[in-house]
Amino acid sequence: xxTTLLNIAIFQGIVLGLLILKSSLFNSNSNKHLACLLFTLxxxxxxxxxxxxxAYTPYPFLHFIDDVEWAFLVPVFIFLFIIxxxxxxxxxxxxxxxxxxxxxxxxxLNIINDLDSVAGIYTIPESGTYxxxxxxxxxxILAVTFIPFLLLYSYFMIxxxxxxxxxxxxxxxxxxxxxxxxxxxxxxxxxxxxxxDISSTMSVLALSATFIIHWTAYxxxxxxxxxxxxxxxxxxxxxxxVISYNNLQIVENSTPEEYKESITADNLYFQKLELLCxxxxxxxxxxxxxxxxxxxxxxxxxxxxxxxxxxxxxxxxNYINQYRVEAVKEMISNSxxxxxxxxxxxxxxxxxSKTTFYKAFKKATGQTPNEYKNTCK
Numbered sequence: 001x002x003t004t005l006l007n008i009a010i011f012q013g014i015v016l017g018l019l020i021l022k023s024s025l026f027n028s029n030s031n032k033h034l035a036c037l038l039f040t041l042x043x044x045x046x047x048x049x050x051x052x053x054x055a056y057t058p059y060p061f062l063h064f065i066d067d068v069e070w071a072f073l074v075p076v077f078i079f080l081f082i083i084x085x086x087x088x089x090x091x092x093x094x095x096x097x098x099x100x101x102x103x104x105x106x107x108x109l110n111i112i113n114d115l116d117s118v119a120g121i122y123t124i125p126e127s128g129t130y131x132x133x134x135x136x137x138x139x140x141i142l143a144v145t146f147i148p149f150l151l152l153y154s155y156f157m158i159x160x161x162x163x164x165x166x167x168x169x170x171x172x173x174x175x176x177x178x179x180x181x182x183x184x185x186x187x188x189x190x191x192x193x194x195x196x197d198i199s200s201t202m203s204v205l206a207l208s209a210t211f212i213i214h215w216t217a218y219x220x221x222x223x224x225x226x227x228x229x230x231x232x233x234x235x236x237x238x239x240x241x242v243i244s245y246n247n248l249q250i251v252e253n254s255t256p257e258e259y260k261e262s263i264t265a266d267n268l269y270f271q272k273l274e275l276l277c278x279x280x281x282x283x284x285x286x287x288x289x290x291x292x293x294x295x296x297x298x299x300x301x302x303x304x305x306x307x308x309x310x311x312x313x314x315x316x317x318n319y320i321n322q323y324r325v326e327a328v329k330e331m332i333s334n335s336x337x338x339x340x341x342x343x344x345x346x347x348x349x350x351x352x353s354k355t356t357f358y359k360a361f362k363k364a365t366g367q368t369p370n371e372y373k374n375t376c377k
Contacts, residue, residue, distance in 0.1 A: 002203070006049050009210030013042035016216070030084035030298050037077035037177075038216065041209050043070050048206045067110040069143070071184060072103035075150040078177050079157070082170055085298055086160040099150065102142045109135050140192075147185060151178045163272070166298075176212050180205060263310040269297050270307050283323040284350045290316050321360040324349040328361065332373050342369040 017035035047066045056062050076099040083096075113132060115121045154174055161167040184205055191198035263270075276282045276296060285292070290301040293316075297304065308319045327349040331337040337345060346357035346369070361369050 002207075003049060003052060005210055006045050006206060009213045010042045010045050010049070013038040013045070013213040016213070017042070029295060030081055033077045033080040033084060034216075037074065037081065038213060040070050040073045040077060041213055044074075045206055045209055048202065064111065064114050067114055069103065069106040069110070069139070071181065072106055072143070072146070073100075074177060074181055075147050075154070076100060076103065078174055079150050079154045082154050082157050082161075082174070084295070085166065085170070086157065102146045105142065106139050109139060143185065144189070147181055151181065173216065176215065180208050180212065183208070263307055265311050267307055267311065269299060269303075270311050272297055273304075273307070277320075277323045281323075281327075283320045283327070284348070286347070286350050286352045288320060288350065318360075318363075320350070322364060324351055324357075325361050325364040328357075328369065329365075329372070332369075333376055342373065345369075 017038040020031050020035040020038075043065070047070070050056060050062060050066065056066065079099060080096065109132075151174070155171075158167060158170055158174070161170060183201075187198045187201045187205065190196040273293065276293075282288060282293070282296070290304050294301040294304045305316055308314070308316045312319050314322075324346075328342075328345045331340060331345045331348070332342075340348070343354050343357065346354070346361075351357035351360065358368060361367075361372070365372055367375070
């Protein structure tokens with residue numbers, strides 16, 4: 001029964017990760033890292049199951065997978081999941097590649113060691129054994145410093161999230177993952193220094209990991225929702241996917257057009273987009289595009305287009321230009337900007353050129369900027 005629960009969690013983690021990667025509803029840089037987190041937890045559980053089943057004895061080469069410290073990747077992916085949901089200005093300051101150094105170091109060290117002890121490709125000389133022990137000690141130091149630091153730093157970064165509901169969801173995920181990692185770290189240290197039998201504790205931690213995977217599947221998609229359109233999610237999960245349980249391949253049979261009907265004006269992503277335009281004035285960024293907006297919303301660029309097209313009946317560029325035109329109209333009627341010429345107003349509002357500005361203004365108002373200014377006098 002215990003092994004069955006673990007196998008179900010492994011399967012669910014892989015399938016959920018593939019759903020997040022494949023679906024236009026969930027696919028964003030932030031959610032991709034959440035998918036990688038689920039894959040990593042699934043690998044850790046798989047290694048535990050292989051150990052319980054005694055698979056390493058008849059198949060010693062599996063040690064190449066087991067000996068890699070996949071746990072180093074867990075805080076990395078939860079950290080990347082968080083910072084990819086915050087503002088670009090904060091995110092761009094992070095040296096993301098540094099997060100992978102401990103895992104890369106651990107993987108190289110353990111693989112080199114396994115080439116000797118498992119594969120027998122070469123024998124580490126006696127003089128090199130001492131060096132391996134020193135490097136192994138460094139790996140231990142990395143584990144007890146890097147993992148807690150990155151988890152605590154992730155809590156620090158959560159303060160940059162704007163949406164209270166999103167912040168609540170992320171805090172819960174981070175707390176669950178942090179609790180699991182701290183318990184795993186303490187257990188490993190107890191086993192190493194106190195010669196404590198950690199098998200039963202590791203079994204409990206494995207069950208905890210299965211809970212995190214199940215909880216992420218339920219809360220992340222069905223309640224807080226990685227994509228916040230309930231009807232579209234329901235249609236997507238029930239009608240738009242065929243999951244092959246034999247080879248874990250996911251095929252999207254339908255096009256995005258088939259669940260456009262589920263997108264309405266109360267779509268939470270559209271509401272968030274409206275707030276970004278009305279309160280943060282993101283349209284003033286002349287380099288603004290679907291990809292940037294998608295990153296801020298935590299969805300794919302294609303889904304941004306679907307939302308805007310379905311709700312407004314217009315494309316993304318015209319939707320943003322409407323806000324820019326309104327901003328210019330406000331400047332024209334505001335005495336504070338009387339020394340601004342019309343082109344300056346257009347550029348301040350996010351237009352990239354005079355041609356684009358005049359064309360968009362004429363389309364929205366039926367007048368050129370000059371004609372509109374004259375009518376306001």
